[in-house]
Amino acid sequence: MTDGATHTMSLTGRQVGLDDTVAARAARGESRAFAQIVAAHQGRVARVVHRLLGWPDEVEDVVQDVFVAALKSLPSFRGEASLPTWLLAIAVNQCRSHQRRQLVRQKFLAAARRLAAPRAPRTAGSRAMDREKHQLVRQAVRRLPLRLREVVVLHYLEEMPLEGIARVLDLSRSAVGTRLHRARKRLAEDLSGRFEE
Amino acid sequence: MKEDQLAGELREADAAFGPAPALPEDLHDRVVRRWRRRRVGRRLSVAAGLVAAVATAGTWLSLTGPTKTTGLPPEGVHPTASGIRALDAAADARLATVERMLVLGERRRALGAAAPAQAIDPVEAVRRQVDRSAYLILLRADRLYQVTGRRDAAIATYQQVIKTFPQTRWAEVARQRESTLQQQTGDTL
Numbered sequence: 001m002t003d004g005a006t007h008t009m010s011l012t013g014r015q016v017g018l019d020d021t022v023a024a025r026a027a028r029g030e031s032r033a034f035a036q037i038v039a040a041h042q043g044r045v046a047r048v049v050h051r052l053l054g055w056p057d058e059v060e061d062v063v064q065d066v067f068v069a070a071l072k073s074l075p076s077f078r079g080e081a082s083l084p085t086w087l088l089a090i091a092v093n094q095c096r097s098h099q100r101r102q103l104v105r106q107k108f109l110a111a112a113r114r115l116a117a118p119r120a121p122r123t124a125g126s127r128a129m130d131r132e133k134h135q136l137v138r139q140a141v142r143r144l145p146l147r148l149r150e151v152v153v154l155h156y157l158e159e160m161p162l163e164g165i166a167r168v169l170d171l172s173r174s175a176v177g178t179r180l181h182r183a184r185k186r187l188a189e190d191l192s193g194r195f196e197e
Numbered sequence: 198m199k200e201d202q203l204a205g206e207l208r209e210a211d212a213a214f215g216p217a218p219a220l221p222e223d224l225h226d227r228v229v230r231r232w233r234r235r236r237v238g239r240r241l242s243v244a245a246g247l248v249a250a251v252a253t254a255g256t257w258l259s260l261t262g263p264t265k266t267t268g269l270p271p272e273g274v275h276p277t278a279s280g281i282r283a284l285d286a287a288a289d290a291r292l293a294t295v296e297r298m299l300v301l302g303e304r305r306r307a308l309g310a311a312a313p314a315q316a317i318d319p320v321e322a323v324r325r326q327v328d329r330s331a332y333l334i335l336l337r338a339d340r341l342y343q344v345t346g347r348r349d350a351a352i353a354t355y356q357q358v359i360k361t362f363p364q365t366r367w368a369e370v371a372r373q374r375e376s377t378l379q380q381q382t383g384d385t386l
Binding site: 031034035038039042043046047049050051055057058059060063064065067068071072130131133134135137138141152156157184187188191 | 200203204213214221224228229
């Protein structure tokens with residue numbers, strides 16, 4: 001689960017330099033360079049989008065939007081942040097936009113698709129209890145506001161340090177810490193009450 | 198719930214869901230196609246916006262144009278002294294135009310009435326004049342006899358009408374009256 005995250009976090013200076021070179025070539029219009037970027041980062045982008053949106057069944061549309069936005073913004077990529085960090089920031093922004101569109105759509109269609117029923121039917125035994133517990137955890141994360149869900153996903157699931165999250169979200173480290181504290185508190189309240197039932 | 202426990206629950210729940218949905222192998226091509234579609238869409242939107250702006254400006258100018266050309270203030274605005282002068286000038290100009298149109302109309306009507314008179318055949322006009330002259334001479338002969346009693350002078354004048362205007366109806370009248378006078382002369386003799 002965390003292989004991609006650790007891989008990204010353990011990027012060497014040489015890898016970062018390679019990414020910057022590829023990004024520069026892609027910014028000049030080299031289609032092959034952009035294809036390399038997509039191939040190298042689509043897995044992690046898809047995983048982050050999947051988690052940020054609350055584990056939906058379909059993420060391709062948002063992932064495509066992430067790379068379309070990246071293609072559009074490549075000429076302005078100056079390499080101040082690493083390419084993965086830059087792509088993560090775009091992914092977070094695209095998830096926010098997607099969430100807003102979904103909320104508007106739900107208001108008009110009155111369809112709560114994001115809070116759909118569990119995918120697996122309930123079965124007897126401890127395995128079924130585990131599934132129910134995991135489902136409750138995911139629902140608790142889904143209930144978090146997106147700004148809190150972002151720090152939870154990036155910190156606990158992507159295992160990013162607060163400094164890295166701050167760069168992705170364009171926040172100060174203390175602001176990220178504050179959000180993480182609030183998210184933990186809300187999750188703990190939500191889950192402790194349900195686990196006791 | 199402690200932070201470690203919470204982190205563990207989150208990771209277990211995430212892992213239990215499995216990996217993210219698979220992406221298509223041609224994701225790069227799809228991304229590039231979507232990017233091109235959106236670029237074309239943006240350009241079309243800009244073009245449509247420009248067309249709409251030009252149409253709006255044209256409509257606005259067509260609505261406000263006549264007010265500017267006639268010098269009339271827009272509705273709901275009280276005219277100032279200069280505005281009143283402009284209105285007077287516009288009214289005078291319109292009255293002058295109406296008067297010119299009336300004069301032209303009168304002239305056209307007069308020309309229309311005169312046209313039939315001018316259209317009379319010249320031969321007919323001469324014929325009328327000859328007929329009128331014959332009548333006047335005949336009338337003079339009548340007066341010579343009836344007023345002054347000069348029969349011979351009257352007969353000579355009738356003969357002058359017969360000789361000078363033989364084609365007129367008055368020549369026949371003159372002939373009858375000459376014959377009458379001649380008979381009266383014979384009876385007297």
